[in-house]
Amino acid sequence: MDELVGEWQAWREERERGLRAPHGWLAITAIHWLTDESQRFDDVPGSWTGRDHEASVSLAAGESLSLDGRVLGTGTHRIGPFDDLGLRLAFGDAVAQVAARDDQVILRPRHPDSPNLTAYRETPCYPPDLDWVLRARYEPYAEPDGDAIGEVAFEHGGSAHRLVAWDADDGSLWLLFRDATSGVTTYAALRQLVTAPPAPDGTVELDFNRAYNLPCAYTDFATCPVPPPANTLPFAVDAGEQIPLLV
Structure with missing residues (x-):
C-alpha cells in the first residue's frame, strides 16, 4: 500500500x-476557427487564414512571431502543413498553437496570465x-x-x-x-x-x-x-x- x-x-x-504550466490548457484564452477570410484577434498578433492543414498569417509593422527559433516579421507567412497537435508560435510571454481539426484549422493563444489559469x-x-x-x-x-x-x-x-x-x-x-x-x-x-x-x-x-x-x-x-x-x-x-x- x-x-x-x-x-x-x-x-x-x-x-x-x-x-x-504557463502555456498549458488552463492558459488558453480562446479557440479561433480559421477560414479563407482573413481575421484579426485581440489575443494574438497578425491577421490569419487557414485551411487544409495549413495557415497563413500577415504581420503588420511592429508585430512578430517566433517559430522554432525563427522570427517572423512584417509580411505574410505560410505555416504548415501540421497535424492535430500542430505547431506553436511564440510572442512575448505567450504562445499560439495552430493545429488541424479534420479539414479545419484552429488557432489557440495561451497566455500565462489567462483568467482561467489565475482562477485555478x-x-x-x-x-x-x-x-x-x-x-x-x-x-x-x-x-x-x-x-x-x-x-x-x-x-x-x-x-x-x-x-x-x-x-x-x-x-x-x-x-x-x-x-x-x-x-x-x-x-x-x-x-x-x-x-x-x-x-x-x-x-x-x-x-x-x-x-x-x-x-x-x-x-x-x-x-x-x-x-x-x-x-x-x-x-x-x-x-x-x-x-x-x-x-
Missing part, C-alpha cells in the same frame, strides 16, 4: 505541475485505494472498429464489465469512460485512463486511482472526444480525479 500511495502521489504532483485552485482526488487496481483481460478486435482496437474485460462487484479501448501509440491502451460519479463528484462528460501495455497473454492492469480529466474539464477551448455508450459503467468509480476547482 505504501508503494501505491508513493507512486500515486508522484503522479498527482506531476499532473498538477502540468495543469499549472486544484483538482481534488479520491484517496488511493488498492481495491481500485483491477486485473483485466485485453481482447483485440480482428479488425479495428474505426479507431477502437479492442476491449478490456474485468469484474467488479461480482459482475462482468467491458470497456472499448484505443491505441495510446506505444502499446498502451487508452480508455474513455463515464460512471455513476459523472456529474456528481467527477467531470460530467468523461474521464480517461491509460494502461501499461498488455502482457503477451492479454492480462492488463486497470488502476482507476489514475483516472484523470481530459482538457475539456478545464477549459471551453478544448476539443475532446466522447466515450461510446458501451463505456458507461453502472457503478461509481470512487477513484482518480474529481471536478476541478476553478474559483
Whole structure:
C-alpha cells in the first residue's frame, strides 16, 4: 500500500505541475476557427487564414512571431502543413498553437496570465485505494472498429464489465469512460485512463486511482472526444480525479 500511495502521489504532483504550466490548457484564452477570410484577434498578433492543414498569417509593422527559433516579421507567412497537435508560435510571454481539426484549422493563444489559469485552485482526488487496481483481460478486435482496437474485460462487484479501448501509440491502451460519479463528484462528460501495455497473454492492469480529466474539464477551448455508450459503467468509480476547482 505504501508503494501505491508513493507512486500515486508522484503522479498527482506531476499532473498538477502540468495543469499549472504557463502555456498549458488552463492558459488558453480562446479557440479561433480559421477560414479563407482573413481575421484579426485581440489575443494574438497578425491577421490569419487557414485551411487544409495549413495557415497563413500577415504581420503588420511592429508585430512578430517566433517559430522554432525563427522570427517572423512584417509580411505574410505560410505555416504548415501540421497535424492535430500542430505547431506553436511564440510572442512575448505567450504562445499560439495552430493545429488541424479534420479539414479545419484552429488557432489557440495561451497566455500565462489567462483568467482561467489565475482562477485555478486544484483538482481534488479520491484517496488511493488498492481495491481500485483491477486485473483485466485485453481482447483485440480482428479488425479495428474505426479507431477502437479492442476491449478490456474485468469484474467488479461480482459482475462482468467491458470497456472499448484505443491505441495510446506505444502499446498502451487508452480508455474513455463515464460512471455513476459523472456529474456528481467527477467531470460530467468523461474521464480517461491509460494502461501499461498488455502482457503477451492479454492480462492488463486497470488502476482507476489514475483516472484523470481530459482538457475539456478545464477549459471551453478544448476539443475532446466522447466515450461510446458501451463505456458507461453502472457503478461509481470512487477513484482518480474529481471536478476541478476553478474559483
